[in-house]
Amino acid sequence: MSTPERRGLGRGLGAIIRDTTPGDPLTVSTDDAGHGRTIEAKLVKQLANVGLDLLEPFKPSHLGYLHLANGAEPLLILRRPCLDQTDPTTAYRLLGGLDRAAADLEHIRYSQLDGVELYFVPSRGPHSAGVHLLGTDRPLDDSTRAAAERRCRAVAQVVHQLHREIEPDALAGISTRTEGDLVVAQAILTDTSGQTAQAESRSDDLATAVAQAMVAARGNGLTHKVTRALTVAGDRHAVLTVLTDAAGQPRLGFTVSDAPPTAVAASAARRAIEG
Numbered sequence: 001m002s003t004p005e006r007r008g009l010g011r012g013l014g015a016i017i018r019d020t021t022p023g024d025p026l027t028v029s030t031d032d033a034g035h036g037r038t039i040e041a042k043l044v045k046q047l048a049n050v051g052l053d054l055l056e057p058f059k060p061s062h063l064g065y066l067h068l069a070n071g072a073e074p075l076l077i078l079r080r081p082c083l084d085q086t087d088p089t090t091a092y093r094l095l096g097g098l099d100r101a102a103a104d105l106e107h108i109r110y111s112q113l114d115g116v117e118l119y120f121v122p123s124r125g126p127h128s129a130g131v132h133l134l135g136t137d138r139p140l141d142d143s144t145r146a147a148a149e150r151r152c153r154a155v156a157q158v159v160h161q162l163h164r165e166i167e168p169d170a171l172a173g174i175s176t177r178t179e180g181d182l183v184v185a186q187a188i189l190t191d192t193s194g195q196t197a198q199a200e201s202r203s204d205d206l207a208t209a210v211a212q213a214m215v216a217a218r219g220n221g222l223t224h225k226v227t228r229a230l231t232v233a234g235d236r237h238a239v240l241t242v243l244t245d246a247a248g249q250p251r252l253g254f255t256v257s258d259a260p261p262t263a264v265a266a267s268a269a270r271r272a273i274e275g
Contacts, residue, residue: 041075043162043238047254048077050240051155054250055134058148061116062135065156066098069128069163074102078133090114094133101131108149119145121152125160132156151249154275158240158252161271166257170267174210185209187217205229207265211241214269221246222273229265237261239268251275 048065055063064078076098083091093113101109101120109120117139121132132152140148173188183206190196199216203209207229215224225242232238238256245251253272255264 040069040072040162043232043256044069044075044159045077047159047162047240049079050252051132051152051158052077052079054151054155055132055148058134058136058140058144060134061137062094062113062118062133064098064133065159066102066131066133067128067159068102068130080135094118098131098133102129105129105131119148119152121149121156123153123156123160125157125163127163128160130156130159154250155252157275158254161254162256164255166255166259166263166267167270170255170259170263170270174214174262174266176206176209176262183209185213187213189214189218191218206261207239207241207268210262210265211269211272214266214273215243218273220273222251227265227269229261232256237264239265241265241268241272243272 044067048067052063052065061080063080064076067075067077069075081094086094090113097109097111097113097118097120101122105122105124108122111118111120113135116135116137119132119134119136119140121134123130123132132155134148134152139145173190175186177184177186179202182202182204184200184202185206186198186200187210188196188198197217199213201209201212201216203212205227208227211227212224215222222243222245225244227239227241229237229239236256236258237260239254239261241253243251243253251272253268253270253274255267255271257264257267259267
């Protein structure tokens with residue numbers, strides 16, 4: 001239950017968003033190759049830390065995320081407070097609150113702990129669920145609380161996407177070619193009203209070119225911030241795409257699969273676009 005190592009995705013979304021040029025890739029230790037559960041746990045921790053970074057602007061005194069995947073042990077990422085610096089009674093009450101919230105994923109729970117306002121915000125995906133813990137030294141006003149709860153649920157979805165199968169039609173409308181050292185991605189996408197749009201993008205990174213082309217073709221006011229990719233255990237690929245909407249709110253898409261890299265990149269971008 002200690003605070004996870006901050007590396008890879010967990011190096012901080014603020015840094016990732018500011019850096020829209022290719023930089024350090026997302027990382028999972030090659031020592032974990034072949035150990036599916038270990039790799040999955042590391043990815044959950046890294047993705048959860050991306051979400052926790054996005055909650056830091058609310059200046060929380062308590063911050064954490066409890067992940068509940070089907071068929072796996074619960075995984076708690078507790079950034080604040082450190083349990084080894086918390087008295088047993090306070091730790092018991094804090095973990096008890098998380099446990100009660102996990103038993104009722106339909107409702108947000110509120111409580112107080114030693115003068116701290118605690119918010120337990122549940123989320124659910126196709127194959128996993130979770131609870132974000134957010135604690136503040138003073139009550140949030142209604143609009144700020146609503147914004148914090150929306151952000152908790154939005155960032156939780158990127159963790160739940162870890163357990164989601166890639167879409168069979170992930171490559172629909174997507175093609176790539178090379179021009180010298182660059183990858184040129186073309187996206188021809190049709191929206192729900194039947195309108196078709198086309199766009200191209202060039203980048204020295206395949207996943208970035210695909211994401212940028214898809215956003216340009218069907219972004220609906222979204223801005224591409226960054227796309228990061230890695231190879232997991234030799235034959236599985238993982239891609240995280242970060243977009244922002246017109247109000248500056250983050251939209252994240254994540255896919256991990258043994259499908260071809262272009263399909264994985266297109267899937268992650270599509271998930272971010274569709275929210």
